[in-house]
Amino acid sequence: QETNIKEREAKTQLTFTNAIEEGRQxxxxxxxxxxIGPDDTFNIHPMLxxxxxxxxxxxxxxxxxxxxxxxxxxxxxxxxxxxxWTAGAHKSPSTAFCLLLRLFTVRCTxxxxxxxxxxxxSPYIRCIGFLxxxxxxxPSTLWSWFEPYLHxxxxxxxxxxxxxxTVGKYCQMLLNDLEYYGTRLPRLPLAMERQFxxxxxxx
Numbered sequence: 732q733e734t735n736i737k738e739r740e741a742k743t744q745l746t747f748t749n750a751i752e753e754g755r756q757x758x759x760x761x762x763x764x765x766x767i768g769p770d771d772t773f774n775i776h777p778m779l780x781x782x783x784x785x786x787x788x789x790x791x792x793x794x795x796x797x798x799x800x801x802x803x804x805x806x807x808x809x810x811x812x813x814x815x816w817t818a819g820a821h822k823s824p825s826t827a828f829c830l831l832l833r834l835f836t837v838r839c840t841x842x843x844x845x846x847x848x849x850x851x852x853s854p855y856i857r858c859i860g861f862l863x864x865x866x867x868x869x870p871s872t873l874w875s876w877f878e879p880y881l882h883x884x885x886x887x888x889x890x891x892x893x894x895x896x897t898v899g900k901y902c903q904m905l906l907n908d909l910e911y912y913g914t915r916l917p918r919l920p921l922a923m924e925r926q927f928x929x930x931x932x933x934x
Contacts, residue, residue: 746793747793750836753836753837754837779828810853811855812825881934
């Protein structure tokens with residue numbers, strides 16, 4: 732039984748390593764959004780990253796969702812909130828964050844990101860786009876991505892079982908806060924953090 736567990740763990744690790752390698756091979760694609768920070772953690776908190784990479788759902792995503800279109804379709808069908816963890820006795824990573832990590836490992840071009848942020852079929856496709864940018868895009872590009880959407884009125888459930896908010900308020904929160912429902916977003920350069928706070932007050 733112990734051998735089986737070790738084999739399973741090795742297979743899980745291999746799947747994640749292969750997925751990371753996939754992303755590295757896509758880095759040269761035209762119009763790709765270049766990621767800042769480590770290209771094997773994507774600035775996700777280590778405990779959350781470990782839980783996602785080992786989750787059966789993420790493993791299935793790596794095997795079945797082989798490109799951007801398939802990941803976006805999966806978000807449309809399966810994503811129901813934007814918290815990092817699912818509620819319940821066993822703390823397991825959410826569908827949204829499993830699909831976010833899969834999106835990091837297939838990468839996203841600027842054109843694909845624009846399609847995500849303007850998607851009419853699901854607010855979760857839009858929100859995962861904003862989260863992708865907030866985690867790993869060059870901070871100096873964030874305002875130009877986010878600014879057109881700061882007052883977007885589309886309704887979205889961010890927290891499980893809580894009242895809906897809007898896509899615009901979600902965008903503002905991503906630029907304003909470090910704390911994110913039980914995990915932390917990467918810290919922005921201090922001058923930029925101050926700049927965003929001032930711009931948000933004026934927006």
